[in-house]
Amino acid sequence: MNLQEICTDIEKAVRETGAFILGESEKFDISRTESKGLNDFVSYVDRRSEKMLVDRLSRILPEAGFITEEGTSEKKGERYCWVIDPLDGTTNFLHGLHPYAISIGLMDKEEVLAGVVYEVAGNEIFKAWKNGGAWLNGTPISVSGTVKLAESLVATGFPYSDFDRLMPYINCLIHFLKHSHGVRRLGSASMDLAYVACGRFDVFYEYGLNLWDIAAGILLVREAGGNVCDFSGNTGNLTGEEIIAANNMVYPEVLEIVSKFMQNKIK
Secondary structure (H helix, E strand, C coil): CCHHHHHHHHHHHHHHHHHHHHHHHCCCCHHHCEEEECCEEECHHHHHHHHHHHHHHHHHCCCCEEEECCCCCCCCCCCEEEEEEEEECHHHHHCCCCCCEEEEEEEECCEEEEEEEEECCCCEEEEEECCCCEEECCEEECCCCCCCHHHCEEEECCCCCCCCCHHHHHHHHHHHHHCCCEEECCCCHHHHHHHHHCCCCCEEEEECCCHHHHHHHHHHHHHCCCEEECCCCCCCCCCCCEEEEECCCCHHHHHHHHHHHHCCCCC
Protein backbone atom coordinates (compact mmCIF):
# COMPACT_ATOMS: atom_id res chain seq x y z
CA MET A 1 0.00 0.00 0.00
CA ASN A 2 1.45 3.34 -1.10
CA LEU A 3 0.29 5.72 1.62
CA GLN A 4 1.71 8.79 -0.09
CA GLU A 5 -0.38 8.09 -3.17
CA ILE A 6 -3.42 7.48 -1.00
CA CYS A 7 -2.90 10.88 0.64
CA THR A 8 -2.75 12.46 -2.81
CA ASP A 9 -6.04 10.77 -3.73
CA ILE A 10 -7.63 11.88 -0.45
CA GLU A 11 -6.50 15.44 -1.19
CA LYS A 12 -8.31 15.36 -4.54
CA ALA A 13 -11.48 14.11 -2.82
CA VAL A 14 -11.46 16.78 -0.11
CA ARG A 15 -10.74 19.56 -2.60
CA GLU A 16 -13.77 18.55 -4.68
CA THR A 17 -15.95 18.37 -1.58
CA GLY A 18 -14.49 21.59 -0.22
CA ALA A 19 -15.48 23.40 -3.40
CA PHE A 20 -19.08 22.32 -2.78
CA ILE A 21 -18.94 23.49 0.84
CA LEU A 22 -17.44 26.83 -0.09
CA GLY A 23 -20.08 27.35 -2.77
CA GLU A 24 -22.90 26.59 -0.34
CA SER A 25 -21.42 28.94 2.27
CA GLU A 26 -22.20 31.88 -0.01
CA LYS A 27 -25.94 31.14 -0.03
CA PHE A 28 -26.51 29.05 3.10
CA ASP A 29 -29.77 29.56 5.00
CA ILE A 30 -29.30 28.83 8.71
CA SER A 31 -33.01 27.98 9.01
CA ARG A 32 -32.26 24.72 7.17
CA THR A 33 -30.21 23.51 10.13
CA GLU A 34 -31.27 20.55 12.28
CA SER A 35 -30.32 19.73 15.87
CA LYS A 36 -28.87 16.31 16.73
CA GLY A 37 -28.63 17.15 20.44
CA LEU A 38 -27.78 19.97 22.80
CA ASN A 39 -25.75 22.49 20.78
CA ASP A 40 -25.01 19.76 18.20
CA PHE A 41 -26.09 20.84 14.73
CA VAL A 42 -26.19 19.36 11.25
CA SER A 43 -27.20 20.70 7.85
CA TYR A 44 -27.73 19.36 4.35
CA VAL A 45 -24.18 20.57 3.65
CA ASP A 46 -22.72 18.13 6.22
CA ARG A 47 -24.75 15.22 4.86
CA ARG A 48 -24.17 15.89 1.18
CA SER A 49 -20.45 16.46 1.78
CA GLU A 50 -20.21 13.17 3.64
CA LYS A 51 -21.95 11.29 0.81
CA MET A 52 -19.54 12.82 -1.68
CA LEU A 53 -16.57 11.75 0.43
CA VAL A 54 -17.87 8.22 0.99
CA ASP A 55 -18.32 7.83 -2.76
CA ARG A 56 -14.85 9.10 -3.62
CA LEU A 57 -13.02 7.26 -0.83
CA SER A 58 -14.75 4.01 -1.77
CA ARG A 59 -12.96 4.18 -5.11
CA ILE A 60 -9.57 4.70 -3.45
CA LEU A 61 -9.76 1.67 -1.16
CA PRO A 62 -12.87 -0.41 -1.91
CA GLU A 63 -12.24 -2.91 0.89
CA ALA A 64 -12.28 -0.26 3.63
CA GLY A 65 -15.23 0.38 5.90
CA PHE A 66 -16.41 3.71 7.29
CA ILE A 67 -16.89 5.56 10.55
CA THR A 68 -18.83 8.69 9.67
CA GLU A 69 -20.21 11.50 11.78
CA GLU A 70 -23.52 11.70 9.93
CA GLY A 71 -23.97 7.96 9.44
CA THR A 72 -24.20 7.97 5.66
CA SER A 73 -22.34 4.66 5.46
CA GLU A 74 -22.31 1.72 7.86
CA LYS A 75 -20.03 -0.43 5.72
CA LYS A 76 -17.59 -2.48 7.81
CA GLY A 77 -14.08 -3.32 6.69
CA GLU A 78 -12.21 -6.38 7.88
CA ARG A 79 -9.06 -4.35 8.41
CA TYR A 80 -9.15 -0.80 7.04
CA CYS A 81 -11.57 1.97 7.91
CA TRP A 82 -12.12 5.53 6.74
CA VAL A 83 -12.94 7.96 9.56
CA ILE A 84 -14.77 11.00 8.19
CA ASP A 85 -15.81 14.37 9.54
CA PRO A 86 -17.30 16.12 6.50
CA LEU A 87 -17.55 19.53 8.18
CA ASP A 88 -15.63 19.95 11.42
CA GLY A 89 -16.72 23.30 12.77
CA THR A 90 -20.36 23.15 11.70
CA THR A 91 -21.37 25.88 14.15
CA ASN A 92 -18.71 28.16 12.66
CA PHE A 93 -20.03 27.38 9.18
CA LEU A 94 -23.62 28.11 10.19
CA HIS A 95 -22.62 31.57 11.39
CA GLY A 96 -20.24 32.39 8.55
CA LEU A 97 -17.12 32.05 10.68
CA HIS A 98 -13.78 30.40 9.93
CA PRO A 99 -12.26 27.92 10.33
CA TYR A 100 -14.22 24.86 9.30
CA ALA A 101 -12.60 21.80 7.84
CA ILE A 102 -12.89 18.37 6.30
CA SER A 103 -11.05 15.68 8.25
CA ILE A 104 -10.24 12.23 6.81
CA GLY A 105 -8.31 9.48 8.54
CA LEU A 106 -7.47 6.02 7.22
CA MET A 107 -7.10 3.48 10.01
CA ASP A 108 -5.70 -0.04 10.13
CA LYS A 109 -7.62 -1.32 13.14
CA GLU A 110 -6.52 1.13 15.91
CA GLU A 111 -3.61 2.70 14.00
CA VAL A 112 -3.98 5.78 11.82
CA LEU A 113 -2.07 5.25 8.56
CA ALA A 114 -2.96 8.42 6.68
CA GLY A 115 -4.69 11.67 7.51
CA VAL A 116 -5.81 14.81 5.69
CA VAL A 117 -7.34 17.95 7.17
CA TYR A 118 -8.55 20.58 4.69
CA GLU A 119 -9.31 24.07 5.98
CA VAL A 120 -11.80 25.00 3.30
CA ALA A 121 -11.94 28.80 3.33
CA GLY A 122 -8.20 29.20 3.87
CA ASN A 123 -7.36 26.59 1.22
CA GLU A 124 -4.84 24.83 3.46
CA ILE A 125 -4.25 21.09 3.08
CA PHE A 126 -2.58 19.40 6.04
CA LYS A 127 -1.63 15.80 5.38
CA ALA A 128 0.47 13.02 6.85
CA TRP A 129 1.10 9.35 6.29
CA LYS A 130 2.82 6.81 8.50
CA ASN A 131 6.59 7.42 8.53
CA GLY A 132 6.17 10.07 5.82
CA GLY A 133 6.19 13.26 7.86
CA ALA A 134 3.56 15.98 7.99
CA TRP A 135 2.89 18.52 5.27
CA LEU A 136 1.05 21.79 4.68
CA ASN A 137 0.29 22.58 1.02
CA GLY A 138 3.26 20.45 -0.01
CA THR A 139 5.76 21.91 2.47
CA PRO A 140 7.08 19.86 5.42
CA ILE A 141 5.89 21.03 8.84
CA SER A 142 6.89 20.36 12.42
CA VAL A 143 5.65 21.17 15.88
CA SER A 144 6.97 24.29 17.58
CA GLY A 145 10.24 24.54 19.42
CA THR A 146 8.73 26.34 22.39
CA VAL A 147 10.45 25.16 25.55
CA LYS A 148 8.25 26.48 28.35
CA LEU A 149 4.51 26.52 28.97
CA ALA A 150 4.86 30.17 29.98
CA GLU A 151 5.84 30.93 26.37
CA SER A 152 3.19 28.70 24.80
CA LEU A 153 -0.06 29.42 22.98
CA VAL A 154 -2.70 26.97 24.16
CA ALA A 155 -5.79 25.80 22.28
CA THR A 156 -8.89 24.16 23.70
CA GLY A 157 -12.55 23.56 22.96
CA PHE A 158 -15.37 24.58 25.28
CA PRO A 159 -17.78 21.84 26.40
CA TYR A 160 -21.08 22.21 24.54
CA SER A 161 -23.13 19.25 25.78
CA ASP A 162 -21.05 17.17 28.24
CA PHE A 163 -20.84 19.28 31.39
CA ASP A 164 -19.88 16.49 33.83
CA ARG A 165 -16.38 17.91 34.23
CA LEU A 166 -17.17 21.54 33.64
CA MET A 167 -15.73 22.92 36.89
CA PRO A 168 -12.46 20.96 36.69
CA TYR A 169 -12.22 22.12 33.09
CA ILE A 170 -12.75 25.76 34.09
CA ASN A 171 -10.08 25.46 36.80
CA CYS A 172 -7.68 23.96 34.26
CA LEU A 173 -8.49 26.76 31.83
CA ILE A 174 -7.78 29.37 34.49
CA HIS A 175 -4.39 27.79 35.12
CA PHE A 176 -3.46 28.00 31.44
CA LEU A 177 -4.74 31.56 31.21
CA LYS A 178 -2.39 32.53 34.03
CA HIS A 179 0.64 30.50 32.91
CA SER A 180 0.84 30.82 29.12
CA HIS A 181 0.85 33.38 26.34
CA GLY A 182 -2.91 32.86 26.05
CA VAL A 183 -5.69 30.44 25.18
CA ARG A 184 -7.54 30.18 21.86
CA ARG A 185 -10.76 28.38 20.92
CA LEU A 186 -11.23 27.86 17.16
CA GLY A 187 -14.33 25.65 17.26
CA SER A 188 -12.73 22.88 15.17
CA ALA A 189 -10.67 20.19 16.87
CA SER A 190 -9.16 18.94 13.62
CA MET A 191 -7.82 22.44 12.99
CA ASP A 192 -6.52 22.72 16.56
CA LEU A 193 -4.50 19.56 15.99
CA ALA A 194 -3.33 20.71 12.56
CA TYR A 195 -2.15 23.98 14.09
CA VAL A 196 -0.21 22.09 16.77
CA ALA A 197 1.38 20.06 13.96
CA CYS A 198 2.58 23.17 12.13
CA GLY A 199 3.65 25.06 15.26
CA ARG A 200 0.94 27.73 15.35
CA PHE A 201 -0.27 26.27 18.65
CA ASP A 202 2.04 24.65 21.18
CA VAL A 203 -0.68 22.82 23.14
CA PHE A 204 -4.20 21.51 22.60
CA TYR A 205 -6.46 19.74 25.07
CA GLU A 206 -10.17 18.94 25.13
CA TYR A 207 -12.67 16.34 26.30
CA GLY A 208 -15.93 15.03 24.87
CA LEU A 209 -14.81 14.68 21.26
CA ASN A 210 -15.27 11.77 18.84
CA LEU A 211 -12.90 9.71 16.75
CA TRP A 212 -13.80 11.57 13.53
CA ASP A 213 -12.73 14.85 15.17
CA ILE A 214 -9.20 13.65 15.93
CA ALA A 215 -8.15 10.66 13.79
CA ALA A 216 -6.36 12.64 11.08
CA GLY A 217 -5.03 15.20 13.55
CA ILE A 218 -3.41 12.58 15.75
CA LEU A 219 -1.24 11.43 12.87
CA LEU A 220 -0.46 15.00 11.81
CA VAL A 221 0.89 15.86 15.26
CA ARG A 222 2.89 12.66 15.66
CA GLU A 223 4.42 12.82 12.19
CA ALA A 224 5.28 16.46 12.88
CA GLY A 225 7.27 15.37 15.96
CA GLY A 226 4.72 15.98 18.70
CA ASN A 227 2.96 13.91 21.34
CA VAL A 228 -0.69 12.91 21.65
CA CYS A 229 -2.32 11.13 24.59
CA ASP A 230 -5.37 11.08 26.86
CA PHE A 231 -5.54 12.75 30.26
CA SER A 232 -3.83 9.75 31.87
CA GLY A 233 -0.94 9.73 29.42
CA ASN A 234 -2.16 6.74 27.41
CA THR A 235 -1.16 6.99 23.76
CA GLY A 236 -3.10 4.07 22.28
CA ASN A 237 -6.73 3.58 21.28
CA LEU A 238 -7.61 7.27 21.53
CA THR A 239 -11.30 7.88 20.85
CA GLY A 240 -11.59 11.62 21.41
CA GLU A 241 -13.16 11.38 24.84
CA GLU A 242 -9.91 12.91 26.16
CA ILE A 243 -7.01 14.34 24.20
CA ILE A 244 -3.80 16.28 24.78
CA ALA A 245 -1.44 17.27 21.96
CA ALA A 246 1.77 19.22 22.43
CA ASN A 247 5.35 19.56 21.34
CA ASN A 248 7.94 17.41 23.12
CA MET A 249 9.27 20.13 25.42
CA VAL A 250 6.06 21.33 27.02
CA TYR A 251 4.26 17.97 26.83
CA PRO A 252 5.34 16.62 30.27
CA GLU A 253 4.24 19.79 32.06
CA VAL A 254 0.96 19.98 30.14
CA LEU A 255 0.13 16.35 30.88
CA GLU A 256 0.82 16.91 34.57
CA ILE A 257 -1.44 19.96 34.70
CA VAL A 258 -4.34 18.54 32.71
CA SER A 259 -4.22 15.26 34.62
CA LYS A 260 -4.19 17.12 37.93
CA PHE A 261 -7.35 19.09 37.13
CA MET A 262 -9.28 16.81 34.81
CA GLN A 263 -8.93 13.58 36.77
CA ASN A 264 -11.10 15.33 39.32
CA LYS A 265 -14.66 14.69 38.12
CA ILE A 266 -16.40 16.57 40.90
CA LYS A 267 -19.02 18.87 39.39
